[in-house]
Amino acid sequence: MSLLKGLFGNTGNCAACHKMIPAFEMVMRARNNVYHLECFACQQCNHRFCVGDRFFLLENKILCEYDYEERMIFANLPYEPSAKQQRQFIHT
Ligand SMILES: [Zn+2]
Numbered sequence: 181m182s183l184l185k186g187l188f189g190n191t192g193n194c195a196a197c198h199k200m201i202p203a204f205e206m207v208m209r210a211r212n213n214v215y216h217l218e219c220f221a222c223q224q225c226n227h228r229f230c231v232g233d234r235f236f237l238l239e240n241k242i243l244c245e246y247d248y249e250e251r252m253i254f255a256n257l258p259y260e261p262s263a264k265q266q267r268q269f270i271h272t
C-alpha cells in the first residue's frame with residue numbers, strides 16, 4: 181500500500197502570509213517561494229497576476245511591473261542633490 185496522498189513537508193509555507201499550504205492546494209511558485217493563489221499579488225498595490233503577467237521579486241516581496249520600476253527609479257536616484265542643482269540660499 182503506497183498511496184501518496186499529501187506529501188507533508190513538501191509544500192512549505194506561503195511566503196506571503198507564512199501559513200502552511202496544504203499539499204493538495206494549488207500554489208504559485210516564484211523562485212524558491214511558494215504562495216497561496218490568493219496570496220500571490222503585488223504587495224504594494226495588491227494587483228493580482230494573470231498567467232503571463234510579469235512580476236518581480238524584490239527582497240522576497242512580490243511586485244508588479246509598475247511598482248518594481250518605481251522602486252528601481254527610486255533606487256537609482258542620486259543621493260546627492262547638490263550634484264546637479266546647487267541651491268543657493270539667499271537671505272533677504
Ligand atoms: Zn498565503
Ligand SMILES: [Zn+2]
Nearest residue numbers: 222225244247
Ligand atoms: Zn503593484
